[in-house]
Amino acid sequence: MASSRFSRRVFLGYGIGTASLVGLLAACSQSAPASPTSAPAPAAAQPTQAPAAAAQPTQAAAAQPTVAATQAAAAATSAPAATAAPAAPTGVQIQVSTRGGTDGQIMIQTADTFFKQTGIKVNHVSYGPEPDYWTKVEAVYATKQLADVVWASTGNLLNFANRGILGPLDTIIKTDNYDMSDYIPNALQSLTLKGKLYAMPWGAHPGNGGLVYNADMLNAAGFTKVTDDPESVLDWTYDTLMQAAIKTTKRNGDRVDVYGYFPGNDYLSLTNVIGAFGGDFLNADGTKLTMDTPEFLKGITWVYDAYVTNKVAPLPVPSTNGDQLFDSQKLAMELSGYWGQFQPGIKNNAFKWNDSLQPVGPTGKRGTHLTINGQAMSSITQHPKEAWEFIKFLMSPEQNIQIVLSGGGRPAARKSVLESPILMEKMKAHKVWVKAIETADPWRQPANFRWPEFNTTIQQVFADLWAGKQKVDQAIPQAAKALQVILDKPAAS
Helix, strand or coil: CCCCCCCHHHHHHHCCCCCCCHHHHHHHHHHCCCCCCCCCCCCCCECCCCCCCCCCCCCHHHHCCCHHHHHHHHHHHCCCHHHCCCCCCCCCEEEEEECCHHHHHHHHHHHHHHHHHHCCEEEEEECCCCCHHHHHHHHHHHCCCCCCEEEEECCCHHHHHHCCCEECCHHHHHHCCCCCCCECHHHHHHCEECCEECCEEEEEECCCCEEEEEHHHHHHCCCCCCCCCHHHHCCCEHHHHHHHHHHHCEEECCEEEEECCECCCCHHHHHHHHHHCCCCCECCCCCCECCCCHHHHHHHHHHHHHHHHCCCCCCCCCCCCHHHHHHCCCECEEEECHHHHCCCCCCCCCCCEEEEECCECCCCCCCCECEEEEEEEECCCCCHHHHHHHHHHHHCHHHHHHHHHCCCCCCCCEHHHHCCHHHHHHCCCHHHHHHHHHHCECCCCCCCCCHHHHHHHHHHHCHHHHCCCCCHHHHHHHHHHHHHHHHCCCCCC
C-alpha cells in the first residue's frame, strides 16, 4: 500500500522499508552461517540483491540497548534453534516473494535460518514495490511462475483470493492440527473471504494510527506533563492535539519555520481521524459510501483545520518529507504508525521523543481498521507442505520478535508476540500499541476489491481541499461522486 505522505515511516509501514538492517544482519550472522547461493529465480521475476552496505542505524538504539543485545535477549527466551546442528538438505526448493526493500532483506536472512533448521531451501524473489508489486504477482501467476509463499497485504490480498491466485489455508491448518488460539480474531477476520482464511497475519497495525511527538517542543509550549513515555499523551483529545499543534507552530511573518503537526492524506491516515469522530468512508461490508454523515464531516473538517484554518501543517506534496522535518526539529508532531518507533535521522539523543497513538475522539475510540501484512500461499504451488512449514516459521514468535527488534516493521497479530516481555521492554512504544492492535476493527475496503484505486482517488479528490482551494462542503460531494464511480465498477479481475 503506497501513501503520499512521503515519509520513511509510512513506506516502512507499507513495506517499502528504509530502516537499517544492521541489527538483523548481525543477529542472523551470529546464529547461522551465510546462505548458500540461491537457485535462479523464474525468468519473469527479478531476484532481490543483498545490500552492499548497511544504512543508518535505527533510532531505537538511542533509547535502548544495541540491537545485537536485544537479539541476544530474544534468543535466550526462545527456542535454541540457532544452535542446533544444520538439517540435511531435503532437495525441495520453494520460492517466497516480497516487495523487496526491508521486507526482502529480512526474508533472505529468515530463509537462510529456516534452511539451516529444516533443510528446505527457500529462494527469495522481489516483485518490486507497490503498486507494481500487484501487477507482477498477476503476471507471474498467469505464466504459472508465482512464488509458493506470497507476501500480500489487506490492500489487495482479498482481491487475489477472490480471483483464485491465492489458496485457502483452512484445510492444511486443520490437517496439521495447528493451534490458532494465539491469534487475534479481528486479524484473522481481516484475512478471511467467504469463510476461508487466505493468509497468516505476519505484521499488524491499526492503519496509520500513531503520533510521533517531540516532548521537548511540547514542554516548551506549555504541555509540561508530556515526557518520552508514550503513555503521557494517551489522554489527549483531538482538541488537545490541535492546541498543541497551534502552540508549537513557529512563524516568521508569512513563513512557517516550525510546523506543529503533519496529518496524512491517504485512506489509512484519514480513517484514523474520521473514525475517531465516528465516521467512515464505507459501511462494514464495503458496498456503500457513508460520507454524508455529521461524523464524517467533523472528522474531515478537523484535518482541513490543520492544513488550512490554523496552518499548522505542511502541504502533502512530493517535496514534503515529514520524517526529515521531524528529525531536524522543524515539525513537532506527525501522524505515523507502529514503525514510527524507528527514526534513523535523529542523532545523539538530540531531543526527547516517542511514538504514541492518535488521540481519543468524541466516540471514545482511537484508530480504525486493522491493516495486515499477510503471508499467503499460491494456489498453484507444487509444494504446499513445505510452503506451509515456511509460513509457520515466519509466524513463530522467536522469529517475529527478532524481526521487530531489528527495525523490521510491525508485529505479528498473535498474543505471544504482542504481549512479549522483550518487546515491552526493548521497544520505545510497543506497550501502547498492543491494545490498539488487539481492539482495532477488522479491515474495511470496497466490496469489489478495488481498494488501491479507491485509496489513490481519495488522495487526488481532496488535494484542493488541503490546499485551501475548496471548502469542506464542496469537497465531500465531489469526492463522493468520484468514489462512487469506483464502487459501481465490477469486481477487480
